[in-house]
Amino acid sequence: MTKARTVSSLVLAAILTACAINVVSAQGAPFGVSHAAPVSGLTGWIFAKQAEFYRSLSTFIRASKDDGAAMWGLFAISFLYGAFHAVGPGHGKAVISSYLVANQETWRRGVVLSFVSAGIQSVVAIIVVAIAAVFLGATATAIGLTVHVIEIVSYGLVILIGLRLLYVKGRAFLIACRELTWREAPVATVASGFGGKSFQLLGHRAGAMAMRAGQCQFEGCAGHPHGFHCEHHQDYHESAWSHAHGPEPAELAGAGGWRRGLSAVVAVGLRPCSGAIIVLIFALAQDLFWTGVGATLLMGLGTAMTVAAIATIAVSARQVADRIARTRAGFGMLAMRAIEVGAAAGIVVFGALLLVGYMATEQLWMFTR
Amino acid sequence: MTLTAAWRRTGCAVLMLWLIVGRAEAHPHVWVTFHSELLYAADGSMAAVRHAWTFDDMFSAYALQGMPHAKKGQYTREELAPLAQTNVDSLKEYRYFTFARADGKKLKFSDPVDYWLEYRNPALVLHFTLPLKAPIAAKALQIEVYDPSIFVDFEFAKDRPVSVNGAPQCVATYDLPHQPTPAEQLRLSQLDSAPLDASSTYGETFANKILVKCP
Numbered sequence: 001m002t003k004a005r006t007v008s009s010l011v012l013a014a015i016l017t018a019c020a021i022n023v024v025s026a027q028g029a030p031f032g033v034s035h036a037a038p039v040s041g042l043t044g045w046i047f048a049k050q051a052e053f054y055r056s057l058s059t060f061i062r063a064s065k066d067d068g069a070a071m072w073g074l075f076a077i078s079f080l081y082g083a084f085h086a087v088g089p090g091h092g093k094a095v096i097s098s099y100l101v102a103n104q105e106t107w108r109r110g111v112v113l114s115f116v117s118a119g120i121q122s123v124v125a126i127i128v129v130a131i132a133a134v135f136l137g138a139t140a141t142a143i144g145l146t147v148h149v150i151e152i153v154s155y156g157l158v159i160l161i162g163l164r165l166l167y168v169k170g171r172a173f174l175i176a177c178r179e180l181t182w183r184e185a186p187v188a189t190v191a192s193g194f195g196g197k198s199f200q201l202l203g204h205r206a207g208a209m210a211m212r213a214g215q216c217q218f219e220g221c222a223g224h225p226h227g228f229h230c231e232h233h234q235d236y237h238e239s240a241w242s243h244a245h246g247p248e249p250a251e252l253a254g255a256g257g258w259r260r261g262l263s264a265v266v267a268v269g270l271r272p273c274s275g276a277i278i279v280l281i282f283a284l285a286q287d288l289f290w291t292g293v294g295a296t297l298l299m300g301l302g303t304a305m306t307v308a309a310i311a312t313i314a315v316s317a318r319q320v321a322d323r324i325a326r327t328r329a330g331f332g333m334l335a336m337r338a339i340e341v342g343a344a345a346g347i348v349v350f351g352a353l354l355l356v357g358y359m360a361t362e363q364l365w366m367f368t369r
Numbered sequence: 370m371t372l373t374a375a376w377r378r379t380g381c382a383v384l385m386l387w388l389i390v391g392r393a394e395a396h397p398h399v400w401v402t403f404h405s406e407l408l409y410a411a412d413g414s415m416a417a418v419r420h421a422w423t424f425d426d427m428f429s430a431y432a433l434q435g436m437p438h439a440k441k442g443q444y445t446r447e448e449l450a451p452l453a454q455t456n457v458d459s460l461k462e463y464r465y466f467t468f469a470r471a472d473g474k475k476l477k478f479s480d481p482v483d484y485w486l487e488y489r490n491p492a493l494v495l496h497f498t499l500p501l502k503a504p505i506a507a508k509a510l511q512i513e514v515y516d517p518s519i520f521v522d523f524e525f526a527k528d529r530p531v532s533v534n535g536a537p538q539c540v541a542t543y544d545l546p547h548q549p550t551p552a553e554q555l556r557l558s559q560l561d562s563a564p565l566d567a568s569s570t571y572g573e574t575f576a577n578k579i580l581v582k583c584p
Contacts, residue, residue, distance in 0.1 A: 051397060051522070058427045139435035141455060274398050278431045285430040 050084035053077050054275060057295070061283050064291055071291055078279075078295040082118075082302025085275060092117050092268030093307050094350050095158055097314035099264045102165050102343035104318070110311035113265045115304040120269030122300030124150065125276035126293055133284055140281075147277060150270055155355040157267035162347030169344045173337040180330045275299070397522035400425035403514060404526040407581060409536035414504040415581070418467060418478075418512060419534075422495045423526070429493040432456075442490060449486035449493075456495055457481050465499055466516050466523065471507035478502065510581040523577050531579050539583040 060077055063070035086093065096117060100110045128146055132138040138146075276296045283292025321339060325332030406419040424432065438448045460466070461480065469476040484497035514523050525531075525543060533541045 054398070055400070055425070058425070133434055137435050140432050143434065278398060278427050281434045282427040282430040285433070 046084050046087045050081060050087070053081035053084060057081065057279055058282060061279070061286060061288060061291065061295070065286055065288060071294070074291065074295055075298045078298040079302040081275070082299035082304075083306050084302075085273070085299070086118075086303040086306035092121075092265070093310045095162075095268050095347055096265065096307060097311050098343040098346040098350070099161070099165070099261075100311055100315050101318045102169055102340045102347070103260070104322075104340075105261065105315060107312045107315040107319075109261060110315045111308040113261050114308035114311045116262065117265035117269035118300045118304035118307055120266060121272055121303065122276060122296050124270060125272035125280060125296055128272055129277060129280040129284065129292075130289075133281055134289065143277065143281075147272060147274070150272065152355065154267055154270035155351050157263075157270070158351035159348055159355065161264050161267055162344055162349075162351055165344035166341065166348055169337065169340040173334070173341045176334050176337040180334050273299070273303075397520060399428045399521045401521055401523050402526050403523055403577075404530055404532075405512065405514065405579060406532045406534050407510075407512070407536075407541065407579070408498070408534050409539070410504055411535070412504075412506070413536060413538075413583070414506040415471075415501065415510055415536075416504040417498050417500040418469070419483075419498045420465075420467070420496070420514075421526075423489075424493045424495070426491040429488075429491060432493055433488070444486075444488040446485050446487065449488065453484050453486040453495065456486070457484050457497055463516065465497075466514055466521065467499055468513045468515075469501070470511045471505045472509055476501055476503075476505060506583070508583055510583075512579040512581075514577045514579075525577055533581065536583065539581050541579060541581045543580065544578045 056077055057074070060070055060074035064074050096110070096114060099105075100113070105113075128143065128150070132143045132146060136142075276299055279299075280289070280292040280296055283289055283295065318339070322336060325336045328335075402423045404421045406421075407415055408417040408419055410416045432452060433444065436444065436448065436452060438444045457480075465478065465481065467478065469478070478499045479502050481497040481499050484495070487494040487496065516523060531541045531543045533539050
C-alpha cells in the first residue's frame, strides 16, 4: 500500500510538474529557461494547413463578389480554418479545459460551453467591426486599440475566475488533507498498539486519535483493525463526496452551475480572434460585409469543434482519474483535490501570462499601433 | 488494471491533453513579399538597406480601414503618410525584422529614413531605408529578414529580390529559402528564448538571407 501510494504521488507530481512546465515552455520560456524545442510533426502540419486556408480566404472572398456559388467554398474554407486555427494559442482551450477539470463538469456541458465561448468570440468580432468600421469609420489603429482593451478585460476576468476557483479548491484540498491525516492516524495507532508498543509513546494528537479508536470499539467494531477500518471507510466516502468539498455534481447541474460556467466562457470568449477581424474588414472593403459575417460565424463553428474536442478529452481524463480515486479511498480523494487545485492555478497562470503578453502572439496592432 | 497502471494511464492522458492545450505558437496573420536594395557609399562601404515590403491583400485592407482618401479605391502618398509614420514607429520594437552581420560581426541600424507607403491595388507597399549606424566596408556581408515570432511571414519578391546600388565590384546573392518545413518554423519561433549558439549553421537552412561579397 505504501509503495503504491508513493508511486501514485510520484505520478501525480509528474503530471502537475508537466503542466507547469508546459505552461512555461509554451510561452517560449519567458523566464529565460533555455530548452530544446520539441518538434511535433502533427502540430507543424496543422500550422501549415491553417496558414494555407487563411491565405485562400481572400481569394474566395473576392470570387464570391462575382459568383454567388463561391460563397459556399468560402464558408467551407472558413470552417476548416477555424478548426485548424483553434489548435494555436488563444481561443480559450486551456482555460475552458482547466475550468472543466477543476469543476467536475460533464462532457456535455464542456461541449456546450465550448460552443458558447466560440460563438461569443465570433459575435464580438462582428460587433467590433460593425460598430467601429461600418458605423464609425474607425481606423485600424482604433480597432486594434479596442481589441487590445477587450483583451485586457478578458484576461483580467480569467484571472479573477481562476483566483476564485483556486480559493474554493484550495480550501477543499486543505480539508481533504486534514481529513486524511485524521483517518490515517488511528490505523497507525491501532496497528502499532497491536505491535505491542505503548500508546503513551505517541504524541498528544495521536493520543486523541487513539481515543477515537477506542470509541469505535465501543460502537462494536470488535477491536479488530480490519473491522475498524471498514466502518471508517464507509464514513469516509460519505464525507468525501458529499460535504465540504465544493459543489456536488447535482448542485453544479443547477441554474447556479450554469451561471458560473457561463461567466467563465464569457471571460474567455470576449477576446475576438485577430484573423476574424482582418477577414471582416477585408470583406467590408470589398462591399461584402455580410459574406464576411457568414465566414466569421463558420470560423467560430470550426473553432467550437476543436475546443469541444479538447474539452471532452479533458473531462474524460478527469473522469478516469475520478474512477481510480474512488477505488483508493484516502489518497485518491486527496489526489483529485490536488488536480483541481492544479487546474485552478493553471487558469490563474494562463490569465496572468496572457495579461503580461507572454502569450499574446496575435499582435493585431503590430503595424498599426 | 492495477492501480499504478491506471494512474500512469491517467497521467498520460492528462499529459497529452496539456501538450495539445498548452502549445502556444504564433501563426502568421501578415504576409510580406520584400525587395531589398543595398546602398553603398562612394568609398565602397555599405551605408544602408532600402526595403520595399508588399503586404498581402487582407492585411492591406485592414491597415487601410478608415484612412481618409479622396477617390474610392485610390490612396495617394500624402493620404498614407500618417499610416507610414505609424508603421515605422511600431516596427522599431521589432528591429525592423532586419538583422545584419559583417564578417561575422553584428551591425546596428539607425531609425529609418525616407519612408512612405504606396497603394498598388490591392496591396500596400511600405518603402523605407535603414541606415547603418556606422557604414562598413566588409568582404562578406549578410543580411537576414525574418520575424522570429512568425506573426509576419517574409518572402523574397519573385523577380529581382535583391540589388546592390553603388558598388559594381560587389556581388549579391541570396538564398531563396526553401519553404520552411513546419518543424523549422517551430524552431524559428523559439529563437528568442533558445538562441542558436555561434557555431550553429541551423539558420542557413531557412532564413531569407542576402549575402554580399566584395573583393
